[in-house]
Amino acid sequence: MQHVSQSPISSVSSVSPWLNSDARNPIRLGNSISCSIDRKIPINAHLYLEGELQSHIFLVTSGIIGTYKLLADGRRQICRFAYPGDILGVDCAKRHLNNAEALSDSVVRSIPVSAIDKLIDSEPGFGQTLLHITAMELAGTREQLLSLGRKSASEKLATFLLSIARRSALPGNSEVLFDLPMKRCDIADYLGLTVETVSRNFTRLKVAGVIELLSSHQIKIGDIELLKALADGDDFLRLH
Amino acid sequence: MQHVSQSPISSVSSVSPWLNSDARNPIRLGNSISCSIDRKIPINAHLYLEGELQSHIFLVTSGIIGTYKLLADGRRQICRFAYPGDILGVDCAKRHLNNAEALSDSVVRSIPVSAIDKLIDSEPGFGQTLLHITAMELAGTREQLLSLGRKSASEKLATFLLSIARRSALPGNSEVLFDLPMKRCDIADYLGLTVETVSRNFTRLKVAGVIELLSSHQIKIGDIELLKALADGDDFLRLH
DNA sequence: CGTTCTCTTGAGATCCCTCAACACCTGTGG
DNA sequence: CCACAGGTGTTGAGGGATCTCAAGAGAACG
Numbered sequence A, B: 001m002q003h004v005s006q007s008p009i010s011s012v013s014s015v016s017p018w019l020n021s022d023a024r025n026p027i028r029l030g031n032s033i034s035c036s037i038d039r040k041i042p043i044n045a046h047l048y049l050e051g052e053l054q055s056h057i058f059l060v061t062s063g064i065i066g067t068y069k070l071l072a073d074g075r076r077q078i079c080r081f082a083y084p085g086d087i088l089g090v091d092c093a094k095r096h097l098n099n100a101e102a103l104s105d106s107v108v109r110s111i112p113v114s115a116i117d118k119l120i121d122s123e124p125g126f127g128q129t130l131l132h133i134t135a136m137e138l139a140g141t142r143e144q145l146l147s148l149g150r151k152s153a154s155e156k157l158a159t160f161l162l163s164i165a166r167r168s169a170l171p172g173n174s175e176v177l178f179d180l181p182m183k184r185c186d187i188a189d190y191l192g193l194t195v196e197t198v199s200r201n202f203t204r205l206k207v208a209g210v211i212e213l214l215s216s217h218q219i220k221i222g223d224i225e226l227l228k229a230l231a232d233g234d235d236f237l238r239l240h
Numbered sequence C: 001c002g003t004t005c006t007c008t009t010g011a012g013a014t015c016c017c018t019c020a021a022c023a024c025c026t027g028t029g030g
Numbered sequence D: 001c002c003a004c005a006g007g008t009g010t011t012g013a014g015g016g017a018t019c020t021c022a023a024g025a026g027a028a029c030g
Helices: A027-031 A113-122 A128-148 A153-168 A184-191 A197-208 A224-231 B025-033 B113-122 B128-148 B153-168 B183-191 B197-207 B224-231
Strands: A037-041 A046-048 A056-062 A065-070 A076-082 A100-101 A106-112 A177-179 A213-216 A218-221 B035-043 B046-048 B056-062 B065-070 B076-082 B099-100 B107-113 B177-179 B211-215 B218-221
Touching: A027 B224, A037 A113, A046 B076, A046 B099, A056 B218, A065 A184, A065 B025, A065 B128, A076 A128, A076 A184, A076 A218, A076 B128, A113 A184, A128 A153, A128 B076, A128 B128, A153 A177, A153 A197, A184 B065, A197 A213, A197 B056, A213 B211, A218 B035, A224 B128, A224 B153, B056 B113, B076 B183, B113 B128, B128 B153, B153 B197, B153 B218, B183 B197, B197 B211
Parallel strands: none
Antiparallel strands: A037 A106, A046 A100, A056 A106, A065 A076, A065 A100, A177 A218, A213 A218, B035 B107, B046 B099, B056 B107, B065 B076, B065 B099, B177 B218, B211 B218
16 A cells, blocks of 8 residues: 655636536436336336346435346445435446346336436536536445445444435434434445444444444444544544 | 346337447547646656645546545555546546546646536537546446455456456557556555455466466466456356 | 244354565666 | 665465354244
8 A cells, every 4th residue: 555655736726617516406307307207116126237228317216226236156246325316327328237226115216318318408507417416426436445445344334324324314313313224235235245244343333332223224323423433444443 | 145136127218329429539538628738747646636626637648547545544445547548537526536646657638627617518519428438437436346345356356457458458469468557556455455465366367377477567368268257256267 | 923034143264464574676876 | 797775576474354154033024
């Protein structure tokens, strides 16, 4: 591993429109589309499989959709947990390059790619919004690279819990109390671990008082500062 | 880990323009820009650092640029090796979310983001090209997630060598003979391994006859089918 | 109240990491 | 021409984090 060794080339510039295109509320994207259809996806059903022609883009309305890739022998890597408000399938390839499966009973709005084409041409700023959504997803995926490549199991789990807390805090409980809708094996396949290791690290966080498990799928953060320290790899705070 | 359990929702659609926007030759993007500047970046110099305001987009002209993220204690994850023709910095955030460093003496064309804005407005199809570039990078990053999360050290190295071979085959040698411009520690930080493990697995591939090391930075693939099998995790072919 | 799925816990094995030494290469200077 | 130093790459020995295999506890559901 290496460290920063030389000062960079840089200069300040004015704020750029495409850097800040309005993608704060992606739901808007769905609402502006006339030919969209809401569709119920029961748990374990697939939205699409790798290799299929890409016909729609999906906006998650409720539930959780997982996108994942498989190796020949069945090893699975979950790339992303898509929550309500998230967009799936802006992949710019004729065929899907991964699989998408409902990890809980879900509803998605499916938008034909032909409609996307029309919107790009007709609605100014729409293309920028798509670009922004895609770039944000790329940033999140890079964050996950760091987790998978360089963090220990407990650091991975702490990082994961914080990201889920941020996205799914129950109203009035400000990121401290939240649901964990996916199964342990899904978490394991997201973090590049086994179910057993995930479970053991939940227990470690619990006995250390960092989190409480109200049930196995409902979490209350006991010490969020400690959790953040663990996620960032401040090892001197490591649990024993 | 889980397997596909239910048939997906899908339908065939006609080919969509934005799915296939012309990004085959991204160099075109650079040439069409009037206010771009070529800049030499010596090895170990940084193009930008995490947290800096994003002022330019970069097109790599020669050399190799690595983008990476760091943890507080110095652990490093390289996200990408950018080769000539590759675009850096379409991140859609005011500030850079990672670092970019020249891993060999390099030349980049830097394009102010203000120019990008103008091009998006003025040149039809430019926005789609940017979207396509970003989506392709996302697809590659997901592929790397699979590698980092679910592949063994030897599978990771085989996968990496194949991807580099595809991109940098010397003319007339069709992907079998190629240079490996980055250092072993860069490969390690890209694959989520240590230098020692990378080196050991180079040796394993060498003694098994899968590759030849003409020098430590010049590779000749001896058995590309075996290398592909190793990369995909066909474990029954595993080296002993 | 069984059945099945999920989650947890334990014991042993294994892959990869850590620490250490050495080999190789390049440039510098004597 | 050789000595030396620093960066890089390879190899070895031992340890530890995570995996594998196995069993049992808990939860959901008919």
